[in-house]
Amino acid sequence: MSRIDRSLGSAVQMTMRLIYPPRCLGCGGLVESDFGLCAACWSDTPFIGGVVCDGCGAPLPGGQRGETAHCDDCLRYPPVWARGRAAMMYAGQGRKLVMALKHGDRHDIAAPAADWMVEAAEPLIEAGMIVAAIPLHWRRRVKRGYNQSALLSRAIAKRLKRFDVIDQPDLLQRLKRTDSLEGKGREERHAILCDAISVTPRHIAKLQGRPVLIVDDVMTSGATFSAASIACIAAGAGSVSVLALARVGKAS
Template structure:
């Protein structure tokens, strides 16, 4: 049956729809524009580091590479990873999932995020998506972070807690403004409901989102988890924004 379906509906590139050899793949053109983040990256935020990363600072306590931004800004999470750089194919796919109603992308993109998360996984850690405010959820109909986090939890056989965090204040989109504006925008916007607090007590948490730019949204989420008594928090995203060089 699958063979017959492929004759009628051959696999298509996730990004542009061109024919490809297998489901969930990219065509050569989109592959060239897809910047998958490899081992040489900041251990805190997942941003790719040039070359072998030896020119960047090393966290002496952990023996991990840390970028300049994470040296300057205290992150309320322990470690972070990203699957792709947020430009080229990575940006297109993130926007298609977030704003283009391309829910069919979630399984493949979720698998990419799950692979990126592998160094962060601990036994029995909770997988938690960054939540949307109810107003935005009603408009969009789905939370793209939750779709990715579900795939991550499934891939690593971890408990999925999509209701552990809640947005208690509606905030403007984070697409514009300075880093300071973004952090101020999210201040106090997320919380762990009192009835959910016992589920997070002392538990390691893996936070999942679609894109990290300044890290303000993930910081607000991590701070809310820590305030509720969580154990160490790590973060993973589909795409990591980088500074223009």
């Protein structure tokens, strides 16, 4: 790109900022940079930091950042996948952002959310891994118009290009339309999702022996991630890790 082209590009960006100044993703107020949160919304967003469970990403008290630890639930019910992380808790502004992305057609949230998720997922990333999304049943996909998890997985894969990851949002397919999981217990959720997800046949060869990162918007009991992980492992994947934008807090 020539110096003239760069100058023209900068001028266009400055003009666009004057016409369409950056807005907070949460409240819509003015902010200094694109895809940002204002101070109030940032403080109300429960980002996960410090020591977390290596299995599900739940925050844990005490310890030192970077140490490997597991929550009581993961010790009692070891997850099917190898490791898991989440960027924030599903509460406060975190819940509002997820709901806006999922049901509010707010595709603009995917880019900053991917930045937060990549930071949380740093210990999980392996060279050459496949980045995949939790699939929607085709009827739900048509009704909603998009798969929010695929928006996240594609944005995450773009940020992990230096690791030669494979962007494959359609690696998995939803075989049957399941009932809503809202209000269901752990065992019921796992039963509903049993055999509901499989690897898309045309991608099975690509999957052999490769590590996989499965992406979703919310982790609750882990039932959806379990079904997807079982499908990948059964089809010949290497290690499977999971990554959520937000995770529901566990009962104490």
